[in-house]
Amino acid sequence: MNGRKLAWSFVFAFRGLVWTLHTQQNMRIHGVATFVAVGLLAWLRPPLWQTAWIVLSIFLVLAGEALNSALEAAVDRIGKEQHPLSGAAKDAAAGAVLLLALQALIAGMVVFGPPLWKVFEPLWFGLGL
Numbered sequence: 001m002n003g004r005k006l007a008w009s010f011v012f013a014f015r016g017l018v019w020t021l022h023t024q025q026n027m028r029i030h031g032v033a034t035f036v037a038v039g040l041l042a043w044l045r046p047p048l049w050q051t052a053w054i055v056l057s058i059f060l061v062l063a064g065e066a067l068n069s070a071l072e073a074a075v076d077r078i079g080k081e082q083h084p085l086s087g088a089a090k091d092a093a094a095g096a097v098l099l100l101a102l103q104a105l106i107a108g109m110v111v112f113g114p115p116l117w118k119v120f121e122p123l124w125f126g127l128g129l
């Protein structure tokens, strides 16, 4: 592969990500979640392995959503008519994203839960909770 072709492949990949952001509401939701997670990382500065877990989770969810969007587009390109296999393919891909998102939620709770609890603990007790 020559350098020019390699550079174009990055452009196409980036264009694919921009397309998912424009067309997929779920990708935009994951984008917002990414900003929140990065903000919490910058604020709470967890240990390196926990930071790595969160960063990995972010990339896994975004990559999963991009693949899900690709599969949806491919299924729709094959045929827009209703078919059990088309539905099953889309459902299975959505299930994969759900699993990745659940994993990210667990990572967020394990990494950010205890320090956030510490920060807001005085507030809970101040409110008599």
Ligand SMILES: Nc1ncnc2c1ncn2[C@@H]1O[C@H](COP(=O)(O)OP(=O)(O)OP(=O)(O)O)[C@@H](O)[C@H]1O
Residues within 6 Å of the ligand: 024, 025, 026, 072, 079, 080, 081, 082, 083, 084, 086, 087, 088, 090, 091, 094
């Ligand atoms: N061609 C089809 N044949 C049968 N069932 C389908 C077909 N297309 C979609 N479905 C069903 O409808 C669900 C929603 O499909 P849709 O294409 O709207 O994707 P989505 O999950 O809403 O994603 P998004 O809103 O991000 O595009 C699928 O998960 C599937 O169960």
